[in-house]
Amino acid sequence: MRRDRSAEAFDEFVAARGDALWRSAFLLTGDRHVAEELVQDALARCWPHWRRVTAGGDFESYVRRVLFTTHTRRWRRRAGHAVAGDEVAWSKDRPASADGPDGVEQRRDLAVALQDLSAGQRAVVVLRWFEDLSVDETARVLGVSSGTVKSQTARALAALRRSTHLSEEVR
Amino acid sequence: MTDETWLRQGLADLAERDAPPAGFGERVTGVRTRGARRRRRRNAWAAAAAVAAVALVVPAGVVVTDRLDRSSNVAGETITGDAVPGDFSCDAPRAVGDATDGALPAGAVALRMCSLAAGPGTEPDATPVALPPDALVSDVEAVLALVDGETVPVGTTPRMCLNDGSRLWSMAVQYADGSVRTIEGDNGFCRDVVVGDTIYVGAGPEVYGAFIAALAEQRAVGTPPADLVASPPACERDPDDPFGPTAVMPATPPLGDLLVEPRLCWQDADRSWHGTPLSADDVAVVDADIAARLSDHEDVDAPFGDECPPWREAAIAGVSRWGEPVWIGGSCATFQWSDGRGGVYSWTPSPDVLERLLQLTSTQVAPR
Numbered sequence: 001m002r003r004d005r006s007a008e009a010f011d012e013f014v015a016a017r018g019d020a021l022w023r024s025a026f027l028l029t030g031d032r033h034v035a036e037e038l039v040q041d042a043l044a045r046c047w048p049h050w051r052r053v054t055a056g057g058d059f060e061s062y063v064r065r066v067l068f069t070t071h072t073r074r075w076r077r078r079a080g081h082a083v084a085g086d087e088v089a090w091s092k093d094r095p096a097s098a099d100g101p102d103g104v105e106q107r108r109d110l111a112v113a114l115q116d117l118s119a120g121q122r123a124v125v126v127l128r129w130f131e132d133l134s135v136d137e138t139a140r141v142l143g144v145s146s147g148t149v150k151s152q153t154a155r156a157l158a159a160l161r162r163s164t165h166l167s168e169e170v171r
Numbered sequence: 172m173t174d175e176t177w178l179r180q181g182l183a184d185l186a187e188r189d190a191p192p193a194g195f196g197e198r199v200t201g202v203r204t205r206g207a208r209r210r211r212r213r214n215a216w217a218a219a220a221a222v223a224a225v226a227l228v229v230p231a232g233v234v235v236t237d238r239l240d241r242s243s244n245v246a247g248e249t250i251t252g253d254a255v256p257g258d259f260s261c262d263a264p265r266a267v268g269d270a271t272d273g274a275l276p277a278g279a280v281a282l283r284m285c286s287l288a289a290g291p292g293t294e295p296d297a298t299p300v301a302l303p304p305d306a307l308v309s310d311v312e313a314v315l316a317l318v319d320g321e322t323v324p325v326g327t328t329p330r331m332c333l334n335d336g337s338r339l340w341s342m343a344v345q346y347a348d349g350s351v352r353t354i355e356g357d358n359g360f361c362r363d364v365v366v367g368d369t370i371y372v373g374a375g376p377e378v379y380g381a382f383i384a385a386l387a388e389q390r391a392v393g394t395p396p397a398d399l400v401a402s403p404p405a406c407e408r409d410p411d412d413p414f415g416p417t418a419v420m421p422a423t424p425p426l427g428d429l430l431v432e433p434r435l436c437w438q439d440a441d442r443s444w445h446g447t448p449l450s451a452d453d454v455a456v457v458d459a460d461i462a463a464r465l466s467d468h469e470d471v472d473a474p475f476g477d478e479c480p481p482w483r484e485a486a487i488a489g490v491s492r493w494g495e496p497v498w499i500g501g502s503c504a505t506f507q508w509s510d511g512r513g514g515v516y517s518w519t520p521s522p523d524v525l526e527r528l529l530q531l532t533s534t535q536v537a538p539r
Contacts, residue, residue, distance in 0.1 A: 011200050018199045023186040032192050036199070044202040110181045129175065130182040160178070 010050050014043060017060055021067060027126045028071045030115050042067035064131070065141045068123050113163040121156035124149055250278035252348030257306035259345045261285035266350040273322065273369025275352060279315055281345040282307040282382060284419055285353075287338040300338070301418040301495045303386060304396075306345070310385040315344065317381050318354060318364050321372040325365065340379060354378075386420065395492035399431065404488040404496060406436030406446030418495035421510050424465075424518075425458040427451070430489035430497060437482035437532050447531050449487070457487070460524040465516055480504055480529055 018039065025035035025042075046053070046063045053062045114122055120142075127138040128149075135153070139146045160166065261283060283306040307314065339360075344352045356364040356375035364374040422429060433449040449457070486500035499508045504525055507517045520528065 007203060010203055014200050014202075015196065018196060019191060022191045022195060022199075023189075026189060027182060027186055032189060036192055036195055040199055040202045043199060047203050110178075111185055125178070126182065129179045130186065132179075157175075 006050055009054070010047055013059060017063075018043075021060075021063060024064065024126060024130065025067060025071070027114070027130055028068070028119075028122055030111060038067060038071055042070055045070070061141070068127065068141055071119060071123065109166050113160055113166050116163060117156050117159055118152075121152050121159065124152045125156050125160075128153060250276045250346040250348050250350065252278075252346070254280065254345065254347055254349035256280040256308040256311075256345065257283070259283070259306070259343070259349070259351055261343055263343065263345075263351040266346075266352050273366045273371075275315060275318070275344060275354070275366060276346065277312070278347045279311045279344050280308065280347050282311050282314060283343045283345070284340065284382065285343050286341045287419065288341075303418075303420050304494045305386070305390070307382060307386045307389060309389050311344075314378060314381045314385055315354075317378045318366060318371050318374055320374055323370045323372060325368045325370055340375075342382065383420065390420075390493060396494065399490075399492065399494050401431040401490040401494070403432045403446075403448070404434055404436075404490060404498075406434060406486075406488060407444045408438075418491070418497065420491070420493070420495060421508070422491060422495075422497040422499060423508060423510055423516070424461045424499075426461075426487060426489075426499075427454050427458050429491055430454070430487075431492055433487060433489040435485065435528060435531055436488050437485040440481070440483065442483065445532070446488070449531075453527070453531070456524055456527060457520075460521050461518045464521060465518055480525060482532065485528075485532075 021039045021042070022035055025038040026032060029035045029038060042063055045066050046059070049062070050059065053059050114125065117125065123142060124138060127133045127141055128135075133141065135146050135149050139149045142149070257280075259281065284302050287300045287302070339355060339357045341353060341355045344354060346352070354364055354366050356378055358376045358379050361370075362373045362375040364371040364378055426433060433454055434446045435449050435453075436444060436446045438444050484500060485506070486498050487506065488499070489497045491497050499506050501507050501517070505517050505519045510516065
């Protein structure tokens with residue numbers, strides 16, 4: 001029965017937090033379907049540890065760590081191929097928005113500019129400014145040193161400022 | 172508005188404007204089943220570990236004869252069809268049953284390396300690995316024939332194996348009818364191969380090595396992909412991942428046959444990495460020098476010369492003609508690489524070639 005209860009609780013967690021996890025994955029990957037794959041992969045990796053993690057900690061943080069590290073490692077394996085493919089995904093995959101062409105274009109440009117960052121830089125940007133994590137929290141999620149987070153952050157911001165995909169007023 | 176505020180708002184807008192694909196909720200709750208399957212396989216390794224523990228304290232022969240059957244994975248069934256060998260991906264759906272009885276049907280037409288994951292008790296995916304992008308389509312059954320020997324059912328017999336930090340590997344087997352099955356193995360730890368619910372004790376290194384050797388032979392007579400889009404490799408190393416992605420397939424000179432976009436990378440005294448392209452002439456000179464001065468060393472701590480050039484570390488890097496990252500690195504003036512079968516080779520450039528390489532770097536590191 002305890003196993004059934006774990007399964008039920010896990011399903012409840014997925015139902016409640018699945019969309020939020022997908023949004024983080026979407027910002028990381030720039031592709032709706034790749035984001036879903038990433039969330040599924042992370043959850044599948046984490047489910048076997050459900051009872052251990054929930055007994056002593058925050059399962060969502062654990063899932064997020066697996067999600068982000070899985071993404072950066074996937075990217076490393078795919079070497080340079082991810083950038084071109086994801087750019088295409090962004091430009092084809094963006095639905096129209098009600099808030100005007102300028103806003104749409106500006107966000108699309110941010111999306112494309114994000115894809116020009118390395119996976120590590122993108123992960124740092126999403127964790128710091130979407131997840132609102134501190135430098136130390138970001139370092140713990142990614143399993144790297146705080147110094148690495150700081151250097152990746154500086155490089156990411158510098159790259160975004162230089163990005164030709166962003167207009168002057170937002171750089 | 173600061174750029175950080177703008178970034179925060181932009182990211183929130185981006186994330187909120189899109190929604191997961193239709194059916195996401197149903198699919199994502201289904202991952203528990205996949206997780207359970209993963210756990211069963213992991214338990215197989217734990218069980219294998221326990222068996223080896225017994226083997227450590229009891230004479231091995233006694234354990235083997237008492238508990239293990241000797242069998243082969245070859246089954247009576249032969250699958251036929253007209254599937255194009257190698258025309259499948261690691262994501263291909265697995266055949267129903269997926270060799271749950273430990274036996275693979277005859278009629279395999281291709282074998283593809285699909286993952287190398289950290290073993291039990293080690294940090295997951297600690298070092299990134301570049302898998303071979305091509306499938307093995309020759310000598311496939313010869314490789315699979317090595318999945319034999321002593322067997323033990325998954326999860327029944329306790330074993331304990333030393334955790335040597337090695338990786339578990341997974342290969343997808345394609346059949347003539349287009350169906351795909353999976354085998355998993357390990358080159359260290361218990362050194363086993365798992366087929367369905369059966370462990371083939373100690374078969375891992377032989378199967379893995381045979382795959383690497385057969386794929387190298389296949390490449391030697393084959394044609395690399397014509398549509399390869401190779402970007403120059405990044406010379407900068409991640410301090411947390413200084414070795415970068417490691418290719419499964421060994422990268423061995425001659426460099427002219429091996430590399431697309433060759434570069435010389437080096438780390439200066441301030442630990443900053445730099446890179447410069449190597450011309451075809453540079454590569455030819457280096458290849459000739461390697462051919463003349465190549466040596467193999469068992470003792471990898473000893474081969475360095477007395478004098479070091481100004482760089483802290485250097486490497487010849489690039490992308491293989493098959494699309495994999497190549498990093499032939501070294502310290503001081505000695506470069507080293509592995510042949511993938513345990514052999515380590517080293518090359519210390521002749522003074523003339525070293526000078527030529529240093530001239531390439533001096534244009535990059537000299538003060539402006």
